[in-house]
Amino acid sequence: xQTIHQWPAxxxxxxxxxxxxxxxxxxxxxxxxxxxxxxxxxxxxxxxxSVGIGQISSEVPQNLSASRPQDRQFILSSxxxxxxxxxxxxxxxxTRLDRGKGYTFGSGTRLTVV
Amino acid sequence: AQTVTQxxxxxxxQEAETVTLxxxxxxxxxxxxxxxxxxxxxxxxxxxxxxxxxxxxxxxxNRFSVNFQKxxxxxxxxxxxxxxxxxxxYFCAYTRSGGWPNNNDMRFGAGTRLTVKx
Numbered sequence: 001x002q003t004i005h006q007w008p009a010x011x012x013x014x015x016x017x018x019x020x021x022x023x024x025x026x027x028x029x030x031x032x033x034x035x036x037x038x039x040x041x042x043x044x045x046x047x048x049x050s051v052g053i054g055q056i057s058s059e060v061p062q063n064l065s066a067s068r069p070q071d072r073q074f075i076l077s078s079x080x081x082x083x084x085x086x087x088x089x090x091x092x093x094x095t096r097l098d099r100g101k102g103y104t105f106g107s108g109t110r111l112t113v114v
Numbered sequence: 115a116q117t118v119t120q121x122x123x124x125x126x127x128q129e130a131e132t133v134t135l136x137x138x139x140x141x142x143x144x145x146x147x148x149x150x151x152x153x154x155x156x157x158x159x160x161x162x163x164x165x166x167x168x169x170x171x172x173x174x175x176n177r178f179s180v181n182f183q184k185x186x187x188x189x190x191x192x193x194x195x196x197x198x199x200x201x202x203x204y205f206c207a208y209t210r211s212g213g214w215p216n217n218n219d220m221r222f223g224a225g226t227r228l229t230v231k232x
Contacts, residue, residue: 032215032218034219034220036222038157041225041227042224042225043120043205043222043223043224043225044205044222046219046220046221049219051215051216052215057216059219088157090159092159092220094218094220096214096215099147099211099214099218100147100164100166100211101161101164102147102149102151102161102164102207102220103159103220105158105159107156107157107158108157108158110157
């Protein structure tokens, strides 16, 4: 079964600084990968998903971007952080074989923009 | 677009009692999957139970069971014999079955915060 690794677990960044969150997958190949954001006490908002290397679909136009340079690597970036980018970021993976079994989630990154 | 609605922002239950969390969804698909996830204070997402739309039988996992009403697009979660460890945020989620690899993103409800009173 697959494992999703995310780091860092916690991040405090000043407004206007760049951001790079990394998600890596272990135990499977060619997964669909997803970035979600969760505001405090709220649900999960889909930001980006990728079905393969270099293939990125954006759900919400915003200050963030995503890239998939390798099959098992998914990166969330920003050139200049805004206060509104604060939140809890979750990476998730999903494979064809796991359809119906639900996503595998990473442990998340808590981002605070100050 | 598919949407998932959880109309109960907060619920509370006495330990050992039963509680039901509500979820409705909107889709034009006939085949899809539904899930309940638990998110404790650690914020790790934990799969509680899942249901395949083509199966009429309601899923059960130990103390957790669902009431799946396909025509009504309703998918409620029943927790029996509630325990203190059940206290968490619970999310209802939907994903379509077909169209792999595209359009298989999971849509979540806003969540229900469950408190268990000792």
